[in-house]
Amino acid sequence: MTVLDEQTIAQLVEDDRAHLLHSQHYAPQHEQPLIFESGKGVWLTDVRGRSYIDGLSSLWNVAVGHGREELAEAAATQMRKVAFANGYNGFSNVPAIQLATKVVDLCYDNMEALFFTNSGGESNEGAFKMARFYWNLQGRHDKVKLISRPRSYHGSTLATASMTGLPPFWKYFGPLMPNISHTAPPSNPESADEPNTDGETAEWLEEAILREGPETVAAFIAEPVKGAGGIFTPSDDYFPHIREICDKYEVLLIVDEVITGFGRTGKWFALEHWGVQPDIVSIAKAITSAYIPMGAFIVSDKIAETMKNLPADAKFMHGYTNSAHPTAAAVGLRNLQIMEDEDLVGNADRMGQRLGEKLHAAFDGHPHVTNIRRLGLMAGISIVKDAGTGEAYDVAEGHGAKVMAHMRDEGSVIPRIINDELLMAPPLVVNAEEIDQIVGAAEAAVRAVTGD
Ligand SMILES: Cc1ncc(COP(=O)(O)O)c(C=O)c1O
Incomplete structure (x- = not known):
């Protein structure tokens, strides 16, 4: 792992914003990009040396985890x-x-x-x-x-x-x-x-x-x-x-x-x-x-x-x-x-079940969470205004984005948010402790953002 100094990071951000057109490019949401430097297992580390759980396997991609020699x-x-x-x-x-x-x-x-x-x-x-x-x-x-x-x-x-x-x-x-x-x-x-x-x-x-x-x-x-x-x-x-x-x-x-x-x-x-x-x-x-x-x-x-x-x-x-x-x-x-x-298909099944159980334990009956769904290591929950009636939040209020930011900054987990749907799909090598960290981060973030 190489930790970069702030001046180098600032130059990288400037060059990135000037010269790299990203997938789903939108400059206002790219003012402070998270620049990854290395990874190991389910963990990704940025250029400041801070590590996060890769909660969506870097776009559902890195099944065997990062850093495999x-x-x-x-x-x-x-x-x-x-x-x-x-x-x-x-x-x-x-x-x-x-x-x-x-x-x-x-x-x-x-x-x-x-x-x-x-x-x-x-x-x-x-x-x-x-x-x-x-x-x-x-x-x-x-x-x-x-x-x-x-x-x-x-x-x-x-x-x-x-x-x-x-x-x-x-x-x-x-x-x-x-x-x-x-x-x-x-x-x-x-x-x-x-x-x-x-x-x-x-x-x-x-x-x-x-x-x-x-x-x-x-x-x-x-x-x-x-x-x-x-x-x-x-x-x-x-x-x-x-x-x-x-x-x-x-x-x-x-x-x-x-x-x-x-x-x-x-x-x-x-x-x-x-x-x-x-x-x-x-x-x-x-x-x-x-x-x-x-x-x-x-x-x-x-x-x-x-x-x-x-x-x-x-x-x-x-x-x-x-x-x-x-x-x-x-x-x-x-x-x-x-x-x-490494029987990663079996691990996806076992850890997926744990993910489902933990999500239900955290969110069943929650006033702002509904539609908990999962198959294997793919899980989603809907963050809504009223779970009783199913009434959605106004997406423009950005509840989903705030949940994502809280999970990243406070819980060291990077999930994916599509409007107010919170998505989780960690690498197939994930272990029980890491599953619990993902759900714990989601629970804390939903509580902080919805007030419940
Ligand atoms: C189900 C599905 N099909 C196709 C694609 C497109 O794949 P690519 O981005 O490699 O072209 C994706 C990308 O996320 C996907 O999720």
């Missing part, structure tokens, strides 16, 4: 052999072949092959193109539309921002991509299904498919747990019913496991909770624990079969220079080995 070694070893080589058709490399085989093996039984990307957004965009490609090969040339959901987050490319069901991601970027639409509450809200924690049911999809015309719909995309939209968990009957609806109307089910893939929910892949198999799976983040960017979309045996027998005029003209990157793949392989050796 094994991953640095894996990257260095591969870089010394060959850091990068062309992976286009006709060329390959050893770690990429091994990682593809490993991931397909860990994923749902019906998964067969994958295409490597560099990010979650590229995975989702590729998954959508794959769905169109597949239907075109079946002679179903009208099946071009994609249906997505409100409160979903799928990325920031033009197509994935259009899939994303969060309007702030659309503002000033329009027009959005055509042929992408979102589910909405059905005209008859009397639904037989148990609703998800944000109120959505599978009927929303059925009505959207009928509205668009089933013969025009290529695919439906959904996160098993809506993440950046506020951690909203599904009811147990939601995904089984979604699978039935997709089968009924011949719509491919793309599951966006960019957050939930590789153990986050206490299973390797989240639809295992409900015994459902999708057609395409998007992954990124925890495949390398973000030590190097990497992602993929994985396709079922049915789609893989089509890809093995392409007609002469149907080359899959989709590609990225850095796809199947050898160094990223070597890091991915070592990362998955750590997850297996």
Whole structure:
């Protein structure tokens, strides 16, 4: 760890503000950026030497925790052999072949092959193109539309921002991509299904498919747990019913496991909770624990079969220079080995249960907290004006932001706040004491901000 002096920090802040455009850039909220310098386990340390629990795994990313020498070694070893080589058709490399085989093996039984990307957004965009490609090969040339959901987050490319069901991601970027639409509450809200924690049911999809015309719909995309939209968990009957609806109307089910893939929910892949198999799976983040960017979309045996027998005029003209990157793949392989050796999926399940129990003990019956939801190591609570009626605070009053600031400054925990939803998703290596610190910081912050 290197602690920097105040003059150096001031210069860094000035240069950052002058020259670095950040994700979700907004200068007024970047006057005093927290500049990280190092990390170990669930802890991140800033340039002043102050440490914080990384309560959202640095954007749901760093599954095995910070500062893993094994991953640095894996990257260095591969870089010394060959850091990068062309992976286009006709060329390959050893770690990429091994990682593809490993991931397909860990994923749902019906998964067969994958295409490597560099990010979650590229995975989702590729998954959508794959769905169109597949239907075109079946002679179903009208099946071009994609249906997505409100409160979903799928990325920031033009197509994935259009899939994303969060309007702030659309503002000033329009027009959005055509042929992408979102589910909405059905005209008859009397639904037989148990609703998800944000109120959505599978009927929303059925009505959207009928509205668009089933013969025009290529695919439906959904996160098993809506993440950046506020951690909203599904009811147990939601995904089984979604699978039935997709089968009924011949719509491919793309599951966006960019957050939930590789153990986050206490299973390797989240639809295992409900015994459902999708057609395409998007992954990124925890495949390398973000030590190097990497992602993929994985396709079922049915789609893989089509890809093995392409007609002469149907080359899959989709590609990225850095796809199947050898160094990223070597890091991915070592990362998955750590997850297996240390049973991090089991730890996510056990620590997730503790997180849930502690949250309920802290907030059940609290006058300003409602909708406590969790799956594995993903948990969210809603901070509201009146938990009895569910009446929300005016978001402009900034209760969520104040809770976040209190947790960071007084509790040494960095969670995520989306409006007044407080989100927690620590690295899968988190231990019981650290879970208790996260919940303790949340409890103290909510008390300080709401007065109760
Ligand atoms: C569910 C989900 N899909 C896709 C993405 C986009 O991933 P990336 O930022 O790597 O493009 C994210 C990012 O947080 C995500 O949470």
